[in-house]
Amino acid sequence: MTRTVIMLSLCWTCFLFYAGLGLFLNGFLLVRVELRSRSACRAEPLSQGRGGQQLGGSPDSNSSCWMGRRFSKVIVLVIDALKFDFAKYNPARKNPKPYENKLGVIYQNVVSKPQQARLFQFRADPPTTTMQRIKGLTTGTLPTFIDVGSNFASSAIQEDNLIEQFVQNKRRVVFMGDDTWEGLFPKKFFKSFPFPSFNVKDLHTVDNGVLQHIYTTVESSDWDVLIAHFLGVDHCGHRYGPDHPAMADKLNQMNEMLRSVIDRVQNDTLLVVLGDHGMTSTGDHGGESEAEVNAALFIYSPLPLFMSALPRDPEVVSQIDMVPTLALLLGVPIPYSNIGMVMADMFTAGAIPHGINHHKLAKALQINAIQVNRFLESYSHVAKDLPVEKLEQLKELFSKAMAEYNNLITGLGPSENTTLEQDLLRFQKLSSVLQWYLKATREMCQESWARFNVSHMLFGVALLAAACLQCFLISEIASIFKTLYKELLLYPVIWGLASGLMFCLWGLLSGTVVNPLIICCWIAAGSHLGFHWHLWRSNNHISNKLTQISNSPTQQKWKSWSKLSGALGILLLRCTAMFSNSFVVTEGQVVSFLLKSIVTFTVVKLKWEGKFTNPSLNTPFVPETQKNPASVSCRRECFYLLGFLVAFFLCVIFSKSFYNCREELMNCEPSPFLKPLSSLKYSQERNFHYILSISSLAILVYLIRKWFLHYGNLNSSHLLVLFVRLGFPLIVLCLCGFWAVNAAPEETSVKLQDLIKEIVVVVPGIVCGLVVTGFLIVLWNPITVFVKDSRQSDETLITSYKGSSRVEDDSLHVIPQIYRKMQQSMNVHFSGNYDEKPTVTAYGLGTVYSAALLTVLTLLTLLLIMLHNERMALAFLLLFLEGFSFLEIHGTARNLSVAASNLGYFTVPWYAVTAWAFSATQFFYATGHQPTFPAIHWNAAFVGFSEGHTSNILPALMVGMNTFASHILFAVGCPLLLLWPFIREVQSSKNKKLGQESVEEDQMMEMRLRENPHKFSVALLQLGMRYLFVYGVQLLASVCAAAMLRRHLMVWKIFAPKFLFDALSFVVMSVFLLITFSFMMRVDVVVSNWFKELILKQSR
Amino acid sequence: MRDLELRGMVSAHCTLILALLSATFVTPLILEDFHLIGTHLVWLCVCSASVTAVSVILCLALGTSSVSSKKNFSQKVTKVFRSCVLFSVSCLVFHGIIVLYGAPLLESLWETFLFAVLLSTFTTLRCLCLLGPSLHAWIRVFSKNGAMSIWDTSLQITTACSIFGAWLGAIPIPLDWDRPWQVWPVSCTLGATFGFAVGLVGAPLWIHWHKKQLTYKSR
């Protein structure tokens, strides 16, 4: 009964966390569905009807799509971070700053040739990072964090874009400059000269590289589209800021380059010079401040392009407007998902007489509107995130404009009775309507794609915080509850369901559609309310205790708080570290530092409290003779502890050599262990590493076996023991073979290769099968106890209680006696000399629980190692060693500070839980992972599948298991924190035995848990709650960081991925925690049944 | 009695703080191109040296009055020798601990070692001065009920503060501010020094405020 209650309440708590997390995610993640459709040349939006034939007449319209092209070539010069202020020129300025008045060529052209050259303000949509901007400039949409349907593994653009349209319509695209483009458009360019862009300190490599090629390319004739991306200005900004002489040099260089390019531009070529974003006064960018968003756009054409009237202030143009403009000017289809609007200036003026310009503009706008409308229709078909009413309005507007346009066109041809003036007016009106339509569409999309839902985020955070608080409270006071199920389960669930039901009713009555997520959140909120209401109001003894703490004199208050302060203070420190991008980037080191600090602090605190020295030693002037021999044991314990401390530190330090790098870290070398064996060049090196990984695997399994042997769990002939004896080595052998085949060089005979292909698929299957068999066996019978009955007669093993023969009556009192007896004989087994006294000996009874758990843990580890690359086996060995040394430290420390018979022994202290959770995070990094999407080990999905998958679920599962391997292992190993002090009890009392024979208190190890089933359950509950709390607080911190810094320039690179990884790791961890805890309950049930059977046998 | 001792401690601590300050502010007058952060290692050496000198002088001045006047010469020599050995061992131990805490093992070996020396000066040297070269006494002092005089209490406080300061100093290193004091081991040494100074100031104050609670076992 208690077991079920505890499992259910843990599940319920997890549900509370999930509800908060879900609500936050719903408000935080900007999701846009990426459509894979492409615009095609054939699918003309406006059939070349009469209007088109009459007026679309550019000479070479046969190579144009949708609209006759005006230019046959275009040069796009991207000057990264070309702020509008850089391009502005004011001759009246007396003392120009380093970045002012440097691009004189733009000014001269704009003033002297107003019909050919013009400067615009070029508004970028946030996030103003180069890659997102290039995406925007080529697809014409707004980038969001997760473009559903995009592929995380490669950065290639999946949506329809300008480059693809150029390529599809047989234009030769030549590219030079920033190699980001190569990643975004792989294999699209006719010719390309990419240069590395990553080193911010390098101002010249990219620019010089571009300058080397650009003039010859412009003069040659084998290109139609030329894209050149200069990075120097941006890097100069990052390095020195805009206000620095280096910037002046850089801009002067750009000025010269522009002058030379303009001199070389031919008549049919359009020149576009643009900045992808601006920069702040410190030279950075990424956010949405005015300085970052305002870039410059300069357009030059050798032929007259603009109306002669020069606007006083440069016009403001949105960046995505460039996409349809360029597409129509060059006669290619507008990319499918574009929501930009053609630039009116580029279509109004020209050589053609006055009135017809408007017709041309209207046509361009009409094509643009048709394309946007088509996109909106198919988008709203796929995704539902655009507001319905707004869509209806827009649709109406569009159909009206369409009708008007058709009217105008048909009216224009035959009947020439309407005057030109009237037509002109109608065209103007139509154009403004179309412009209005396009603008409204863009605003609507911006609103629904680029806005956070702040109220959802806020309530999500509140729910998460409440869940953390509840975990903390339950873990602190679980032992005082009288009726667990009422406080933990009944009241919260009833309250939660009631509030959920109320919300549903309200939804029904008011007729609104109710989102299931919102219902869950209402349930969670109600549950929190119910929990606190009953905790603080009705339950007197609990609130008494709580108020007693707060009312006690300061001295005591301090004491009760200082118990928590060490570990929780460090936890708090870790949480605050999540708000700084540098700490998140170096999180691996930060966590290991804090982990080491916690463990050292624990040991030092033991010393401070004088646990190493015998109390009598504390008074220093005791004569030598009186010194208790027990002090020897204490000193040995101390050295033992120090030894494990050093071992622990060494494990942490060595695990550092498995760290992967993130791109934010300069001069960081990714661990050589991340490369698979087959990529090693020299066979000697390969052999060495192969042997290294095999031996670490073998050592791992050997150590586990040794542990089983040491605690006598390998004596019985149970199936499980057989499996541990034979199955483990078998799995190891399989893995060795698998790795050997994997690492084998490519150049082998065809026959052998076929065999290899076979093996690569079959062996992982075998391993998987073995592991599953192991799980089933453990689940079926997790007991590894060997009972040896060496009695000659039916001697009284059990002293019958009151002479009653009724078994149930007896069992209560008999159970302790049985294992007291058994334990006695086990002592004999441990100390090595065989006792003549006939007894029933139960080998391995003291470690039934942990033996079962360790079996599961080992199986899981072997499975996870298989999903990693072979060289990571060493990291997993380190993980086990670190876990083991920590458990030893923890066990010893517990035994030194609390007597085993004490009831406080059943609580796992905060430092242990925190350190355990930190170790999980540390080994997340030490198994070669990083919380960024490019760092995910995708090849884990292909272990055992050479061809690929039919569904998405299995590979996602495999990659997830790979990524969160350490979180899984530590979650599964979590109950060991409770069990280990009981196991360590053996040693400590054995040590005592050396000194004094009189210690009557015998070790019962994990049988103490059996003795106190209720305590055991409560202890598990407490442990689970604490572990959930530690994870939950970290999750809360990263959620808050993502929410508060959502406009930070690093949010999409650092905080948001970190938050997503944290959220996923929390979910994975909690699921495995629940599984482990139910497994522990299962073991407990089996053990108690086993005892019952034993008693039945004895009583016969 | 207690007040007298306390006054003595205040003056001793003041001298130590003066030593720290003079190492920082007087040396630039003598040495050219001296800067707290720019030539950090020089400052480190000067600081350790001055603290060592002041501590030893204080120790001798106070020590002659209380304990070791009647000891003969050879005993004194062995005592001094033992102290030197202990001090160097503690430097090595600190070095090891710092490396275990994540300092680079091979690069900037010298910096790490000097940092260890500084920490030893702040902790071990004071132990040597106040308790003499006996490990037993050291182990005794650093536990909850181990202090037997206000000097022991002050030793506990200054040691804890120095080490805590060094620990805190490690925290801002990963930040991307690119400040000169974020270079290893500048922030840690500054933290340790600052912690030491705080400990020196705080110990007498703490003892003063907790006069009533402090009960030492009589010798």
Ligand SMILES: [Zn+2]
């Ligand atoms: Zn850029």
Ligand SMILES: [Zn+2]
């Ligand atoms: Zn940049």
